[in-house]
Amino acid sequence: MRAAPSYDSDGSPKVMGYWRRLPAVQQDLLLAALVGVVWFVGLAAINGSQLRPKNPSVSVVTGLFLVMTVALVRQVPRTMLLCVSLLYPLFYAAAETGLAEQLGFSFLRAPAISDAALQSELHLIPLLVVGYLAAASGVRRFTCLFFTMGSLAALMIGLPAVVAIVMSNVSESVYRYGERYANLPRDIYSLYDYIDISLFVFAEALICGMVLLGANALRRRKNMLVLEQRNSALVRLRTIEAERAAAAERTRIARDLHDVVSHHMSAVVIRAQAADRVADQKPEALREAVRWIAASGREALTAMRETVRVLNNGVPGSGVEMAPVPDLADVARMGDRLKAVGINVTMQLPTRSRQLASATDLTAVRIIQEALTNVMVHAKATAAHVSWQSGPQGELLTIDDNGSGGPPPVNALETARRQESGRGNGLIGMRERAHASGGTLAVAAGPLGGWRVQAWLPPQR
Known part of the structure; x- marks a missing residue:
C-alpha cells in the first residue's frame, strides 16, 4: 500500500x-x-x-x-x-x-x-x-x-x-x-x-519569444511582489482597524454600562440616604423607599441584562445599532426617578407615537439620561427641565437645572477633559456621543440658575 x-x-x-x-x-x-x-x-x-x-x-x-x-x-x-x-x-x-x-x-x-x-x-x-x-x-x-x-x-x-x-x-x-x-x-x-534561411528565421523568432517570455516572467514576479506588499499592508490595516473597532466597542460598552448603572444606582443611593435620615420618625417612609429601591434595582438589572444580551448575540462590527434602544416611556421614567429623590422634573418630549429605533435616538436618550444623573448627583438642584425638539434640521436637546453650585465655567468641557473625574466623566461621555453622531454639545449657564446642557444631533438618515 x-x-x-x-x-x-x-x-x-x-x-x-x-x-x-x-x-x-x-x-x-x-x-x-x-x-x-x-x-x-x-x-x-x-x-x-x-x-x-x-x-x-x-x-x-x-x-x-x-x-x-x-x-x-x-x-x-x-x-x-x-x-x-x-x-x-x-x-x-x-x-x-x-x-x-x-x-x-x-x-x-x-x-x-x-x-x-x-x-x-x-x-x-x-x-x-x-x-x-x-x-x-x-x-x-x-x-x-x-x-x-x-x-x-x-x-x-x-x-x-x-x-x-x-x-x-x-x-x-x-x-x-x-x-x-x-x-x-x-x-x-x-x-x-x-x-537554411527558414531555419534561421524560425530560430531568431524562437529566441525573440524566449526573451519576451523571460521579460513577462519578470513583470509577473514584480506584480506578485507588489501584490504581496499590498496584501501585507491590507493585513496591517485590517489589524489596526480591528483594534480601533475593538477600542470603540469597549468605549461603547463602558458608556452604556455607565449610563445604566450610574443613573439607576445614583437614584437608589440618594433615596436610601434620604430614607435613612427619616427612618426613626417615619418608618412608613423607609418601607416605601425600600419598595422603590427594589423596583429601581430590578429595572437596572433588566437594563444591564439587555445590554449583556446584545453584547453576547450581536454581530461583531455592527456598532451602536445593535444596542438596546429605550422608548419615550423610559425617558419619562428617568424624570420619575428624580422626582422620587426630591427633584421636580418637567419634560417636553416628542409625540408618544414616535419609534426610537435609530442610533441618533439612542444618543439623544443617553445624553438626557447622563445629564439628569449629573443633576441628581452633583447639581444640588430641586427642579429641572428637559426639552427634546425634533425637526428637519435635527434633534435639539436642552436640559436645565436650578442647582445651587453656581454657573459652569466658560470652558467647562475642556476642564472636564483635563480632570477626567467626577462630573467631568459624564460631560466627556455626552460630548463624545454627540460627536460620534456628527452633532455638538455645549455647557453654559441656564435660565433656572444652574447649568444648561444643550446638544444638537443631525437629522436621522
Missing part, C-alpha cells in the same frame, strides 16, 4: 517546500548539475547508436555552456549574457570545423568530421536559456535580443562566412586532411548551400 504524500502548512508537497527554502545559488547549482547529468548521460547513451551526432565534441561544448548558463546566469545575468553570446559561437566554430588547428591552436585538433553549419537545433538551447533567464533576471529586453539574436546570426551565418574566407586564403596543403574538407565553402557565393 503506497504511503500518502506529506504536505507543508501551505498545502504544497514537502519537497517543493524544501526547494523554495533553499537559497537561489543552491537552487541554480542543483538544477545545473541535474541538467548536466541528463545531457551528458543522454549523449553517452546515443553515442553508439544511429542517433550518434556527427561531431560529438560540438555537443559537449553545447552541454558545457548550458550547464554554466543555468548555474550562473541568475547571479550575474549581464556577464553570462555577454560570455555566452560572444564565446559560444567561437567555441562552437572551433570544435566543429577544426579551423583553430589551421591557425596554430593545436590543442583544438581537427574533428573526425568537419562542417560549417549548425549541426542540430538542440545546439540553440544555450542561447534560448540565457535569453530567457537574463530577461527574467532584469536585463533589458533590447539588450537580451541584441546579443542572443546576434550570437545566433554569428552561429548560422558568420560561421560559414568565416570558413569561406579562411578556406579561400589557405594553401593547397589543407587537402591533406582528406574529404572532410571537400564540402567546406571556399568563397562567399557558396554560402547559400550552408545557410
Whole structure:
C-alpha cells in the first residue's frame, strides 16, 4: 500500500517546500548539475547508436555552456549574457570545423568530421536559456535580443562566412586532411548551400519569444511582489482597524454600562440616604423607599441584562445599532426617578407615537439620561427641565437645572477633559456621543440658575 504524500502548512508537497527554502545559488547549482547529468548521460547513451551526432565534441561544448548558463546566469545575468553570446559561437566554430588547428591552436585538433553549419537545433538551447533567464533576471529586453539574436546570426551565418574566407586564403596543403574538407565553402557565393534561411528565421523568432517570455516572467514576479506588499499592508490595516473597532466597542460598552448603572444606582443611593435620615420618625417612609429601591434595582438589572444580551448575540462590527434602544416611556421614567429623590422634573418630549429605533435616538436618550444623573448627583438642584425638539434640521436637546453650585465655567468641557473625574466623566461621555453622531454639545449657564446642557444631533438618515 503506497504511503500518502506529506504536505507543508501551505498545502504544497514537502519537497517543493524544501526547494523554495533553499537559497537561489543552491537552487541554480542543483538544477545545473541535474541538467548536466541528463545531457551528458543522454549523449553517452546515443553515442553508439544511429542517433550518434556527427561531431560529438560540438555537443559537449553545447552541454558545457548550458550547464554554466543555468548555474550562473541568475547571479550575474549581464556577464553570462555577454560570455555566452560572444564565446559560444567561437567555441562552437572551433570544435566543429577544426579551423583553430589551421591557425596554430593545436590543442583544438581537427574533428573526425568537419562542417560549417549548425549541426542540430538542440545546439540553440544555450542561447534560448540565457535569453530567457537574463530577461527574467532584469536585463533589458533590447539588450537580451541584441546579443542572443546576434550570437545566433554569428552561429548560422558568420560561421560559414568565416570558413569561406579562411578556406579561400589557405594553401593547397589543407587537402591533406582528406574529404572532410571537400564540402567546406571556399568563397562567399557558396554560402547559400550552408545557410537554411527558414531555419534561421524560425530560430531568431524562437529566441525573440524566449526573451519576451523571460521579460513577462519578470513583470509577473514584480506584480506578485507588489501584490504581496499590498496584501501585507491590507493585513496591517485590517489589524489596526480591528483594534480601533475593538477600542470603540469597549468605549461603547463602558458608556452604556455607565449610563445604566450610574443613573439607576445614583437614584437608589440618594433615596436610601434620604430614607435613612427619616427612618426613626417615619418608618412608613423607609418601607416605601425600600419598595422603590427594589423596583429601581430590578429595572437596572433588566437594563444591564439587555445590554449583556446584545453584547453576547450581536454581530461583531455592527456598532451602536445593535444596542438596546429605550422608548419615550423610559425617558419619562428617568424624570420619575428624580422626582422620587426630591427633584421636580418637567419634560417636553416628542409625540408618544414616535419609534426610537435609530442610533441618533439612542444618543439623544443617553445624553438626557447622563445629564439628569449629573443633576441628581452633583447639581444640588430641586427642579429641572428637559426639552427634546425634533425637526428637519435635527434633534435639539436642552436640559436645565436650578442647582445651587453656581454657573459652569466658560470652558467647562475642556476642564472636564483635563480632570477626567467626577462630573467631568459624564460631560466627556455626552460630548463624545454627540460627536460620534456628527452633532455638538455645549455647557453654559441656564435660565433656572444652574447649568444648561444643550446638544444638537443631525437629522436621522
